[in-house]
Amino acid sequence: xxxxxxxxxxxxxxxxxxxxxxxxxxxxxxxxxxxxxxxxxxxxxxxxxxxxxxxxxxxxxxxxxxxxxxxxxxxxxxxxxxxxxxxxxxxxxxxxxxxxxxxxxxxxxxxxxxxxxxxxxxxxxxxxxxxxxxxxxxxxxxxxxxxxxxxxxxxxxxxxxxxxxxxxxxxxxxxxxxxxxxxxxxxxxxxxxxxxxxxxxxxx
Amino acid sequence: xxxxxxxxxxxxxxxxxxxxxxxxxxxxxxxxxxxxxxxxxxxxxxxxxxxxxxxxxxxxxxxxxxxxxxxxxxxxxxxxxxxxxxxxxxxxxxxxxxxxxxxxxxxxxxxxxxxxxxxxxxxxxxxxxxxxxxxxxxxxxxxxxxxxxxxxxxxxxxxxxxxxxxxxxxxxxxxxxxxxxxxxxxxxxxxxxxxxxxxxxxxx
DNA sequence: AGTCTTCTGTACCGACTAGTACACAAACCC
DNA sequence: GGGTTTGTGTACTAGTCGGTACAGAAGACT
Numbered sequence: 425x426x427x428x429x430x431x432x433x434x435x436x437x438x439x440x441x442x443x444x445x446x447x448x449x450x451x452x453x454x455x456x457x458x459x460x461x462x463x464x465x466x467x468x469x470x471x472x473x474x475x476x477x478x479x480x481x482x483x484x485x486x487x488x489x490x491x492x493x494x495x496x497x498x499x500x501x502x503x504x505x506x507x508x509x510x511x512x513x514x515x516x517x518x519x520x521x522x523x524x525x526x527x528x529x530x531x532x533x534x535x536x537x538x539x540x541x542x543x544x545x546x547x548x549x550x551x552x553x554x555x556x557x558x559x560x561x562x563x564x565x566x567x568x569x570x571x572x573x574x575x576x577x578x579x580x581x582x583x584x585x586x587x588x589x590x591x592x593x594x595x596x597x598x599x600x601x602x603x604x605x606x607x608x609x610x611x612x613x614x615x616x617x618x619x620x621x622x623x624x625x626x627x628x
Numbered sequence: 629x630x631x632x633x634x635x636x637x638x639x640x641x642x643x644x645x646x647x648x649x650x651x652x653x654x655x656x657x658x659x660x661x662x663x664x665x666x667x668x669x670x671x672x673x674x675x676x677x678x679x680x681x682x683x684x685x686x687x688x689x690x691x692x693x694x695x696x697x698x699x700x701x702x703x704x705x706x707x708x709x710x711x712x713x714x715x716x717x718x719x720x721x722x723x724x725x726x727x728x729x730x731x732x733x734x735x736x737x738x739x740x741x742x743x744x745x746x747x748x749x750x751x752x753x754x755x756x757x758x759x760x761x762x763x764x765x766x767x768x769x770x771x772x773x774x775x776x777x778x779x780x781x782x783x784x785x786x787x788x789x790x791x792x793x794x795x796x797x798x799x800x801x802x803x804x805x806x807x808x809x810x811x812x813x814x815x816x817x818x819x820x821x822x823x824x825x826x827x828x829x830x831x832x
Numbered sequence: 833a834g835t836c837t838t839c840t841g842t843a844c845c846g847a848c849t850a851g852t853a854c855a856c857a858a859a860c861c862c
Numbered sequence: 863g864g865g866t867t868t869g870t871g872t873a874c875t876a877g878t879c880g881g882t883a884c885a886g887a888a889g890a891c892t
Binding site for chain 2: 456457458460461462463536540541542544545546547548550558561562586589590592593595596597598599600601602603604606607608609613616617619620621623624625626
């Protein structure tokens with residue numbers, strides 16, 4: 425079944441660049457300038473590759489963006505999945521929003537969130553990308569809602585609570601924090617936003 | 629001092645278009661597609677003007693955007709100023725966020741908020757516009773903070789409350805709601821987000 | 833009438849956009 | 863060595879970007 429054993433013998437001339445490293449650089453650029461704000465020339469320069477190599481390795485601009493987005497989800501944005509494993513709904517919110525405050529202001533990375541600011545509004549030609557980001561945002565909101573539903577069943581959230589509403593609220597706060605991060609809010613300021621949410625969190 | 633009395637006698641060939649109407653159309657376009665996502669060709673078509681007329685009447689693209697932005701602040705976004713006049717901090721939040729839910733989903737207008745999605749992240753060439761929007765966002769956050777400070781002095785917010793933190797939180801929720809609106813959230817869904825905020829609002 | 837002033841329409845500018853054709857280089861196989 | 867396969871570098875495409883030159887049209891003033 426599996427055709428490739430281990431490194432798989434390279435055929436033909438080998439790549440002169442590290443594809444992983446190049447993708448990381450592309451991700452940073454998209455993260456910083458958004459999908460439309462990043463040009464192929466920006467990318468080739470930052471990735472240290474010329475255009476034909478880029479197209480051969482990653483496909484067109486949209487393909488490359490989607491690959492960068494996937495990498496983002498598995499890397500910088502993995503704190504979301506971790507947060508969902510917290511034992512209580514309140515713990516989930518705390519892990520999620522405090523984690524977000526840290527991720528959104530990580531000095532190693534561009535400010536803010538790729539999924540929020542990658543293509544919030546854009547030319548009609550970029551609509552597929554915009555739509556993809558919409559789906560991703562809906563995706564984590566749904567995951568949070570599901571987790572809250574479980575919390576309700578466990579008596580960990582009041583029976584009167586609406587899981588979907590709370591999840592939408594938490595997602596909105598996260599997205600707002602992302603906007604704030606790109607506007608220059610500090611890590612402490614974002615953590616205090618998270619704290620306000622926790623202070624008002626519904627208890628049994 | 630005032631040189632212009634009333635309509636001011638027009639000199640030379642009169643305009644063949646209504647500048648107010650044209651600006652309204654430009655605003656709608658920027659609102660929908662963002663600053664970078666809107667091309668001058670899009671604009672001239674939607675405004676029913678050809679390029680030289682547009683440039684003569686409104687200056688370059690950035691000038692036009694700033695004029696549209698001003699109009700936005702005085703028109704669709706004026707609910708913010710009104711909200712600040714509510715008698716209590718809680719009332720301010722309610723008026724602000726419920727008003728936002730309505731404005732962000734007004735079927736007459738594009739979804740979301742121009743100040744949030746007009747140029748959240750963009751090419752370096754559009755940085756002045758991005759920065760202008762950052763300032764506007766900081767502007768209303770500060771206005772809310774000031775209002776909360778007054779509320780504290782009036783005993784309308786607990787003495788332990790931090791006005792700046794609460795204002796940042798409320799602004800973040802608003803910005804998150806704007807993101808949600810562009811993602812297709814309904815008016816009711818956004819109102820329920822506002823309700824969650826009110827449910828958790830600190831009381832004396 | 834003529835003149836002055838302003839706006840309109842066409843046709844254009846150079847710069848940049850995403851994407852590619854093609855010749856050549858570098859690895860593998862036999 | 864030759865042959866095959868794949869990546870690199872240059873140089874180019876057609877189309878779009880924001881912005882403008884210029885000729886003529888439409889009004890007011892004298």
